[in-house]
Amino acid sequence: MTIAYLPLPADDVPPYEPWAGEPEVLAEAAVAGRRAAAWIRSLPAAPAPRPVGTWLAGALPAAVEAAMGSLDPAQCDRMGPDGRLIEGDAGVDAGTTSTLTIVPCVLSDADWLTPDQHLRLLAVASVVTGIARLLADDPGTAILHGQLTRMCATLDHATRPDTPGLASEIEHTL
Incomplete structure (x- = not known):
């Protein structure tokens, strides 16, 4: 059996129109990303000195902040001109995604952190990559039905400060 993909007419691609409430939800996500990055830095x-320590202090929080700040529902899964599926990235570049996906592999080298901190770092990486995938797969549902907001609440819970005094320090840096 032969499958022939029919090209889509180039003139029929409508311009992207934001979902209702999209700017507010994306702004909330960017703030949640900055709070998560501040927690990781804390x-x-x-x-x-160890390579994983340097990575945890610099590259990982930068990736979390970059991913959450660059979310773009317009970069969702779509059909290409040749009729094939183009997998979206929700605005998160491949390098940032790569940094987030290696978290489980490097945490065993961060033996000075507690198991609770390991779990919370795993949750951060999972939630951030999950948010990007959710926006790429179905931005309308993610935004209109509050899924992105709920995932940001999960991110906030995972990155809650370990000590009460640290909460004001993190808020002050934002």
Whole structure:
């Protein structure tokens, strides 16, 4: 059996129109990303210089902040001109996604962190990559039905400060 993909007419591609409430939801996500990045930066440093310690203090929080700040529902899954599916990235570039996906692989080297901190870092990486995938798969449902907002609440819960005094420090840096 032969499948022939029919090209889509180039003139029939409508311009992207934002969903109701999209700017507010995306702004909320960017703020949640900054709070998560601030929490990661607040984690204890390695007792001695180590590559994973440097990565946890710099690349990981930067990736979380970049991913949550660059979310773009217009970059969703769509049909290409040749009729094939183009997988969207929700505005999160491949390098950022790669940084988030290696979190489970590198946490075993961060032995100075508590198991609770390990779990919370895993949750952060999972939620952030999940948000991007959700927006790429179905931006309308994610925005209109509050799924993105609920995932941001999960991100906030995972990155809650370990000590009450730290909460005001994190809020002050934002």
